[in-house]
Amino acid sequence: MAVSFSSEHRTEYLQRMANAHFDILIIGGGITGAGIALDAASRGLKTALVEMQDFAAGTSSRSTKLVHGGLRYLKQFEVKMVAEVGRERAVVYENGPHVTTPEPMLLPIYTAGTFGRFSTSMGLMVYDRLAGVKRSERRQMLNAGAVSASEPLLRKQGLLGGGLYVEYRTDDARLTIEVMKEAVKRGAQAVNYVKAEGFLKENGKITGIQVVDQIDGQAYPLKASKVVNASGPWVDGLRELDGSRQGKTLQMTKGIHLVFDGARFPLRQAVYFDTPDGRMVFAVPRDGKTYVGTTDTVFQDDPAHPRISEADRDYVIDAVNVMFPDVGVGTEDVESGWAGVRPLIHEEGKNPSEISRKDEVWVSDSSLITIAGGKLTGYRKMAEMVVDLVARQMEQENGYSIGPCVTKKMPISGGHVGGSAGFVSYAERKIKDGVALGLARPAAERLVRTYGSNVESLYERMPDPRTKAELHGLPQELLLMLRYAIEEEMTVTPSDFLVRRTGDLFFRIDEVRRYKAAVISYMAGRLNWSEEQAVMYAQELDQLLLEASGRI
Secondary structure, three states, rough: OOOOHHHHHHHHHHHHHOOOEEEEEEEEEHHHHHHHHHHHHHOOOOOEEOOOOOOOOOOOHOOEEEEOOOOHHHOOOHHHHHHHHHHHHHHHHHHOOOEEEEEEEEEEEOOOOOOOOOHHHHHHHHHHHHHHHOHOOEEEEEHHHHHHOOOOOOOOOEHHHHHHHEEEEEOHHHHHHHHHHHHHHHHEEEOOOOOOOOEEEOEEEEEEEEEOOOOOOOEEEEEEEEEEEOOHHHHHHHHHHHHOOOOOOEEEEEEEEEEEEOOOOOOOOOOEEEEOOOOEEEEEEEEEEEEEEEOOOEEOOOOOOOOHHHHHHHHHHHHHHHHOOEEEEEEHHHEEEEEEEEEOOOOOOOOOHOOOOOOOEOOOOOOEEEEOOOOHHHHHHHHHHHHHHHHHHHHHHHHOOOOOOOOOOOOOOOOOOOOOHHHHHHHHHHHHHHHOOOOOOOHHHHHHHHHHHHHHHHHHHOOOOOHHHHHHHHHHHHHHHHHHHHHHHOOOHHEEEHHHHHHHHHHHHHHHHHHHHHHHHHHHHHHOHHHHHHHHHHHHHHHHHHHHHOOO
């Protein structure tokens, strides 16, 4: 039986959760929390998850959008992390090839640069070995002519050559929602816009949490045998509520990315390059755009609202113009952008770029389990580590035994396409099916590459929307996406849809401006908003548009 994950019924889901008792309750709906929910549910644990914003609204929609192994961490001798996370890239790709795809990455070598030819060759070779890279994707060393031919926009002065290796590009927010949907399909109960306000305790031990629905203000107690704090930048705040914020703490750092139109910055090859101050920056072509980042600065403000400062923007623009001098971009060329916060584990005396991205699990005297640090790429292994801990505790406490992790070869939602080898032929068949139903080929291709095997669910919504699309003022494919997002992806606000379910705010910002009123109107009707709610959500979206485009 299909499991609904509709925003139209989220209050009912929450009420049902309040009347249940769970084996494990996860606070935090980013990629780490979603991964834990999937791992736990797939092992048979009664699983619940709450997120105070939208799923992936924090760090998990504001990354560099790469499932990468952390090549630069070899410089810090993080060999174990590079090996483990590097190998996970292929796992993430196989389980969801519709949201993750190989991206050849060029690392140019310059005189007086951070890397020399020998160190680059050796570094990439070690990286390939540690990460278990398959032979066809192993590094190639190129001379200066081959590097320039691969990416003509690169600076020619001082160019010695380069290394070509493979990373994986992803849509971080969609990866998160697909993992969450698979967890729900396997029995987990998850609700967004539900904030943990306090802990329920008996004899000093946590027995659940007190939550408040951020939409209607209703409070609920949620009970569970184990509570996991996977709230990213907010883990220390929850530890404070628990009275267990001691020992290691977080150090938040901010990273920003800028998006340029491909006509203005026509990059054709993804490049990983060093800046004059020794940092490393990615420039990646995607969907007719080029995005560049990231910065790495200490952040001490509200992690829910990181913003791109003038200094951040100028730093990235200067980095682009040094490495791609003929492009000559300026602030007026920035179409969109995003800022994100990394919740790293504090290390005394280290600057932001030097702080390790390793993950750690802490257990408080009250039994709160906290997972901190880590990288997007390693989400599945982090989840396995947390659920293994829960399993050991449950066996010790009551003799309850659960099996090992089973997610390594488990396709996520939308990933039932025959693996990476089968996705190309699968996509072509489904694109043809979409065209046969009346969609233009680019629209069908967008749907297939966004939703993978779930495109069938969108196509099933095809019979009636042709006239409705005209009535609602939306292109047919966008209306299909919106209906599916409401009915199957717990999309509560226009920002949920236009930022995290589609990525349009970043890579199709003109589409957001063109259709925002129609999206708001449709959602208001479907979700029975008051006029005040519609105005509030419209203002929220307008604010995000201003922030993304750098107009404030």
